[in-house]
Amino acid sequence: MIIYGSSLSPFVRKTLAYVAEKGLKADLKPIGLGNTDPDFVACSPFRKMPAFRDGDFAISDSSAIITYLEAKFPEPVLVPSEAKSRARTIWFEEFADTILAACLGKMFFNRIVAPRFLGREGDLAAAEKAEKDEMPPLIDYIEGVLPNSGFLVDDRLTLADLAVASPFVNLLHMGIAVDASQHPKTASFVERMHIRPSYAPLIAKERSFFNRQAR
Template sequence: MIIYGSLVSPFVRKLLAYLGEKGIAFELKGVGIADPDPGFRAASPLGKMPAMEDDGFTLADSSAIIHYLEAKYPEPALIPRDPQERGRVIWWDEFGDTVFAACSGKMFFNRIVAPNFLGREGDLAAAAQAEAEELPKLLTYLESAVPASGFLVGDRLTLADLAVASPLMNLRHCGCGVDAAAYPKIAAWSEAILSRPSLAPWIAKEERMIAKVLAPTS
């Protein structure tokens, strides 16, 4: 199995964590925005990442890939079979992929990606607005929703945890980590998820890459 994507994408990060938790072997091929790699383009004609090639079968979009893999490799289940828990996991996956990733993306893209990877000025006003107006509302909601179990759904890790924790890493790259005093439940929960063996090695690679890009040139 080949996965195409960039380590700093929250959607790629979510998928890599899922694969790690499931114990599924894969090869990661790094690609960037508008990458002409023919394998990536064949798997994702619209350039959406991550993309996958699995024994000739291709698919793009992290959630689509994960639902495919969950059907192919049902154990350990990261999408519960219980109807209510399953519905809640799908909701959290949608939350992480849409409003939460969109908010963190405004900061990460405009402050990190645009100036350092694309060589153009980012929209810093949009990033500042997202940080000041959008992010507090989302974090307040998430703080109220993190249960005592330490997992978003049920009493064990699910896709919900991976999907929502992943965009938090992009916030951390921007220097906007979660304030533990203001959001203690999010801080404890996200630290536990992001430090799991399925995520920690990839995050370490990300941090080295970001640090290298941001390092001042002589």
């Protein structure tokens, strides 16, 4: 199995963490923005990452890839089958991929991606607005819905936790931590997720990439 992309993308990172939690093996083929590698484009017609290939089957979109893998490799169950639990898991994945990633993405894109990878200035006012106005209600929301177990659904690890944890790595790369005095459950959730064996090596690799860049 091949995953095309860069784990700096929250969608690629979520997929890689999911693959690791499933105990599966996939080759990560590095792809940057604007890459026109023919097999990447064959798997992802609109050139969005992640893209995925398993033999003659190709698909893109992190949720579609995870849907395929969960059906093909049911154990361990990371998308519960019980109706309410499944719906809540998909809601949290959707919340993470759209609402949370969009907000943190404005910060990450304008402060890091545009200046470092695209050679142009980012919209720093948009990044500032996202941090000051858009992000706080999202963290308030997570704090309010996180059960004491520290897992979003069914008091055990599911795709919901993997999805919500992913955009927070981009926050980490910007030197911003969830304030534990204001949002203790969320801060602890993020910390615990990021030290899991599925996330920690990805974060370490991303960090060393940034450190090499800074030299």
